[in-house]
Amino acid sequence: MTIIGSMRRIDDTRGAVRVEDLYDTDIEDLWRACTEPERLARWIGEVSGDLRPGGIVRSSWTSGWSGPARIDACEPPRHLRLTSDPGTDGETQIEAWLTQEGERTRLVVEERGLPVAELPTHGAGWQAHLEDLARSLVGLPSLWEDRWNELISAYQDADVA
Numbered sequence: 001m002t003i004i005g006s007m008r009r010i011d012d013t014r015g016a017v018r019v020e021d022l023y024d025t026d027i028e029d030l031w032r033a034c035t036e037p038e039r040l041a042r043w044i045g046e047v048s049g050d051l052r053p054g055g056i057v058r059s060s061w062t063s064g065w066s067g068p069a070r071i072d073a074c075e076p077p078r079h080l081r082l083t084s085d086p087g088t089d090g091e092t093q094i095e096a097w098l099t100q101e102g103e104r105t106r107l108v109v110e111e112r113g114l115p116v117a118e119l120p121t122h123g124a125g126w127q128a129h130l131e132d133l134a135r136s137l138v139g140l141p142s143l144w145e146d147r148w149n150e151l152i153s154a155y156q157d158a159d160v161a
């Protein structure tokens with residue numbers, strides 16, 4: 001795995017986490033893994049609802065988060081943007097970009113609008129999710145909780161830019 005994770009402040013109270021990895025698959029396959037409910041269930045959690053721009057989906061993730069998200073942009077196979085918990089104080093934007101690099105595909109995920117104090121928790125969580133995505137591509141099960149527990153201290157010790 002080639003996970004790269006970072007955390008940054010947006011303002012005094014909110015920030016963003018950004019995690020990326022390079023996967024041994026083509027962009028079309030990785031797009032399907034990131035957008036098809038049966039493939040999402042293998043690495044991040046259950047997703048159902050109106051799966052088109054403007055639609056609201058319900059999610060229940062292996063990380064324990066559950067709630068609604070609105071699909072704000074869907075540009076196959078390169079870009080997806082969601083707003084989680086739309087219209088609430090907990091609203092965040094989750095954006096994903098996919099780029100073909102030879103026979104591999106880079107996925108960059110950024111979540112913005114998170115409380116600064118929670119950035120390490122979310123950074124470790126996204127890294128564990130993206131590692132599970134790689135595992136799912138080769139038929140291996142999720143290790144989210146174990147990996148999150150291993151990663152959290154590194155993210156707590158990391159600088160927030």
